[in-house]
Amino acid sequence: MESTLVYGFGADSCTNTRIEDCYIVSGDDCVAVKSGWDEYGIAYGMPTKQLVIRRLTCISPFSAVIALGSEMSGGIQDVRAEDIVAINSESGVRIKTAVGRGGYVKDIYVRRMTMKTMKWAFWMTGNYASHADDKYDPNALPVIQNINYRDMVAENVTMAARLEGIYGDPFTGICISNVTIQMAKKAKKVPWTCTDIDGISSDVTPAPCNLLPEQGEEKIGACTFPEESLPIEDIQIQTCTYSRNL
Template sequence: MATRRMMHAAAAVCAVALVLFAGHIGALPAGCRKHVKKVTDYGAVGDGKTSNTAAFAKAVAELSNCAGDGGAALVVPAGKWLTGPFNLTSHFTLFLDHGAEILASQTPKWRMFTDKYKLVNGKNGTINGQGQVWWDKFHAKELTYARGYLLELLYSDSIIISNVTFVDSPSWNLHPTYCTNVTISGVTILAPVNSPNTDGIDPDSSSHVKIEDCYIVSGDDCIAVKSGWDQYGIKFNMPSQHIVIKRLTCISPTSAMIALGSEMSGGIQDVRAEDSVAINTESGVRIKSGVGRGGFVKDVFVRGLSLHTMKWVFWMTGNYGQHPDNSSDRRALPDVTGINYSNVFAENVTMAGRMEGIPNDPYTGICMSNVMVHLAPDAKKLQWNCTDVKGVSSNVSPKPCPELGAAGKPCAFPEEELVIGPSILPQCSY
């Protein structure tokens, strides 16, 4: 009897939405949901003080029953909506209206999980991690558990995150893990530049990921591509691959615009970054690895960077020393090859390149072409520091180190476009 009542209740949720949108059924724009509810329908209060964890959980649980009937959207209206962690569901959109702000409760662990076939989007609403308390505890070494990420995507497919602002995450902001077909478009991510580990977007063991038109201010890497640590990543063997990054704007004085690694033991390949800007950022595209990592970083294509006030334009690190535990195999050496940089302009730069491979395991196949670096008044006298790397260059200034000084042709960039996600994002009015 209880089960039957639950089924009837679920049907009622969908029926209400059918009535509300009866004039549009069968003619919805692609990607839009058939059934729509507001979080206030489940008792939520947008005063910034009332806990709405139960309301969000109830809404998602009920609307999950609409997955097979056109999916559902949960609208968060203008207001401040305090909540603990909650999961999303399949065939589902979390829509933040203009003026809507989800506030993360300051409980020990906070993150939002997703499953598959869903969107997080809106009219530039905000998800606020209220991370200051966690940063303070981290600096004081008072934490006995990991800080939560703001949005965690696990084993998900066909994800769209667009037109949303993420603010003050306790740790990483967006973390797609073991995912495919992920589009992150028009997203703003903001954190103080001295906040610890507030990475912007970290695709992790994920394939076919498109990141475009995003603005990130961070205390760590704006984007960090990962695929697992040491023997655990090697054993799981799920690379991050087929990743497109376009029109990114990054500010991160102590980290990279785009980092590959250091957790790269499952492999990273076919990364294409172009037409992006970094301002007051430590480095451009940085490769981070080390002895014990294993795995590979290969077929990386970078072009059209505009860099302003940088410590290093090019940085490769073969001595990144962090490990998950003491059981790492020092015989596991990474394979780093096929790294291409072209059409790079940089100004107010301290040092053009710090290129460090691994002894007896050099980073190879590096190509640089059409690179112009203008130095800062306090620039280093030595502009290139290269060890255990091999490559070619063409039209690079200042003149690169001998290890990269062999004459080369303009560096490669794939001619065929890598198509990820819809060509036009859903235009839904909820």
């Protein structure tokens, strides 16, 4: 019998969405955030924005707990994730894109994430080069900026981070603060690999790569989780009960 890998949740080209209080076991990403693929996503132009993800427990042995892209050509903006538990997963937070995607992933905020037994805590790649067809624009470069991770702990991790931007189109504004990653006994000798990225860090163990220099807590304001709430957070979910008299 063939098995099909499916997401836990897919948020695609939507505004004001809330995913919360869930236990997810997935053969693919636990939460996949998307907005269209290559020239079709660019033409449709409907971003995913104002997305709240909180209080999740996720198991995803072959993929990410939270994945942004790779279909992100319509744009992804203002994603807020907090209070996440990740267990036995390939990566905690993953950003996937490629030349030809266009679009953007920006203003991403993740805090209070606990990770246990991970291949990577953080993974960003600009080399996810699958395409819908050969009609994509090779000059359509994605914009990845203002990516914020803070207040996280992880244990039994093979590699802390694999951060790979695009040559000539670096990922910028990456901010990582107050993160402690305990490496596995058979971890990679180099815990961080970074190419074509730019950002800062504060109080991160093991020490990040040189492209994320230590700035100190007094300069780390860019990592601050937004204080203002989104409209979706004020909506009260109505519940009802039903009983049947036999």
